[in-house]
Amino acid sequence: MIGHIASFLGAIERDAEGQRLSENNVIAIEAGTGTGKTVAYLLSVLSLAKAAGKKVVVATGTVALQGQLLDRDIPDVLAATGWDYKLALAKGRGRYLCPLRLQQCNDTAKSQDAGLFLFEDELAFQPDRQSGETLQAMDEALQVGSWDGDRDAWPEAVPAATWQALTVDRNQCAGRRCRLIAECCFFKAREALDGADCIVANHDLVMADLALGGGAILSAPEDTIYVFDEAHRLGTTALNHFASQCRLKATSQWLEQMQKTLKAMAAPFAEMPDITHRGTELGEISVLARQLLQQASPLFESTLENSTNAEAGQNFGNSPVRYRYPEGIVDGACRALSEDLTAVFVRLSSRMENLHGVLEDALENSHQPVPRVDIEQYFQVAGQWLGRANAATELWSAMGRPDPAGQPPMARWLTYEDNGDIRLSVSPISAGLRLNELLWQRCYGAITTSATLRVLGDFERFKSDSGMAADTQCEVVAGAFDYANAGLLVVPNIGAEASDARAHTQALIEHLPALLYPDADMASGNEVVAENKAISGAGVLVLFASRRQMEELVGALADDLPWQLLVQGELSTAEIVSRHRATIDGGERSVIFGLASFAEGMDLPGAYCQHVIIAKLPFAVPDDPLQAALAEWVESKGGNAFREITLPDAALRLIQACGRLLRHEDDRGRVTILDRRLVTKSYGRQLLASLPPFKQVIERG
DSSP: OHHHHHHHHHTOOBOTTSOBOOSOOEEEEEEOTTSOHHHHHHHHHHHHHHHHTOEEEEEESSHHHHHHIIIIIHHHHHHHHOOOOOEEEOOOGGGBOOHHHHHHHHHHHHOTTSSOOOOOSSSOOOOOHHHHHHHHHHHHHHHHTSOOSBGGGSSSOOOHHHHHHHOOOTTTOOGGGSTTGGGOHHHHHHHHHHTOSEEEEEHHHHHHHHHTTSSSSSOOGGGEEEEETTGGGHHHHHHHHHOEEEEHHHHHHHHHHHHHHHHHHHTTTTTOHHHHHHHHHHHHHHHHHHHHHHHHHHHHHHHHHHOOOTTBTOOOTTOOOEEEOGGGOOOHHHHHHHHHHHHHHHHHHHHHHHHHHHHHHHTTOTTOSSOHHHHHHHHHHHHHHHHHHHHHHHHHHHHHSOOOTTSOOEEEEEEEOTTSOEEEEEEESOSHHHHIIIIITTOSEEEEEESOOOBTTBSHHHHHHHTOOTTOEEEEEOOSOOHHHHEEEEEOOOSSOTTSHHHHHHHHHHHHHHHHSTTOOOSGGGOSOHHHHOOTTOEEEEEOSOHHHHHHHHHHHTTTOSSEEEEBTTBOHHHHHHHHHHHHHTTOOEEEEEOHHHHHHOOOOGGGOSEEEEOSOOOOOTTOHHHHHHHHHHHHTTOOHIIIIIHHHHHHHHHHHHTTSOOSTTOOEEEEEOOTHHHHSTTHHHHHHHSOOOEEEEOOO
């Protein structure tokens, strides 16, 4: 892997100023678990980047891996080599406490009448004794320097509502105009990035930086060599950043509340006509916006209720009621109203930006007739308004704008919320075009790596999803595990097809308890080898594709199981892992029931997981609007959506799930898949062939 990366970087051509000339600036490397990916890309990239005068940005899929890289992996490499490189951790603004907000919250906690302290969020800050004690402890920790304001470094979990009150987004931050800028936790962290040779970030932060034009948070793409670890997540992360949504009733209620706040501003700001004038303009436009939204509600509700589209009105499992516009084409009346709303929200955003700017300027003048603390709070509220208005503008523009000819259409859909609201959503069906434009075409170089980049034997789906060129260099580095001797893959005959949901669930209720016992024979002919039967005291991970099925199994089995059962959703992930490990360490048995996120992010080495049970093949939910829109596009081009999208995606998820078993070279265990489609369907052989080369025991029945 070191050789592949070093050769790739060495082949990049550049001009006299160090700017890239060649097109071969991206490489994809699949490297199995245990390869030593982190050591490989650090040893090869750090020195070559320094020689080329470029910064290194290592982007991971999770915050947890960020910490592991900065606290353990990179220091180990530097200690072993004697290299002197400056490192920095980059997180989004929302991970850091704002000292000004902490001061405002402390004032509010001490006295409900201290200042205006306006919050327009659904999660408004309501101080109580416990939160007041937390705020005081945070303040003291900042003062003595024992804490840097990073949420992830605080020793206790902070409730979402409390933390939301303690942080700001970029529109709410006054930057250099803030009177507490010298104490700003975020800016202190940002200053460390300027002198760093290597910045450790995550995929979300890279996408946020690119959305701002690149170079706004991290180094400019042209001066950066990116390493995307866990790169199989990149396309999905990018899609989340390029999507937009709006809730009709919630937006209307926000505009109504904004009008009340603007009226409340009139009295304290009476001697500042620039602010009151802009507030009046803003209030008038918000009235127009609310009127149009009131017209939109019955129109989109009618679309949801009366559409004959097969997707409307259906409810798969616990899925909400949705309507997806076929081919992303919005009907005439809805499109015309979307265009009108776009025009109004463009005006609203412009006036908000003006008000926001005047309030920001007022922060610099110490002789204002309004107390600075009140200006600060109204500035923060205006910043939040601006963010919401810009998001609404983006949504309505995307709803009313036709898609470019020849390009994949946007997915557009409506969703009934539990509270009776209607959510409008627009998203690209693939992030490839945007990633190619914003990232690959601009960056000096990029290494993408993961244990699972190939799907059904090739890199085509990964390259397509992430927007890489067809001739992108792709390499495979074998993993360190002896799969045939370390693991067993079993497909037992449970007497039911997974396509029959009711029969399959009943079969799981009947067979799962026996499969969970250490001495269970899981294949005819007693083919399960002794070392894989001797798992007394070991951990088991049971993965479900459906929350409803998982809950039915819990309801049917929980009271009768003789050992600890931990269920995703009943406790936090951290608490589940902690209890599971403690029980195994005590020599007792523990079982975890989990969904898709546990199939990818759970790391339970050794005895913590010696048996992975997969209840059903992880095909996408039938009414997922993005999957449906992408399938529709593929079919319209003459392709086979099942073969090109559904099956590859299921294969990738299945590989990830099986990857929970072996985490270290000395691990042993087995995987059991309780879905007979691996045997009865023609595609089953492809899925089995794509899995790690465990010894297989398959009951044909």
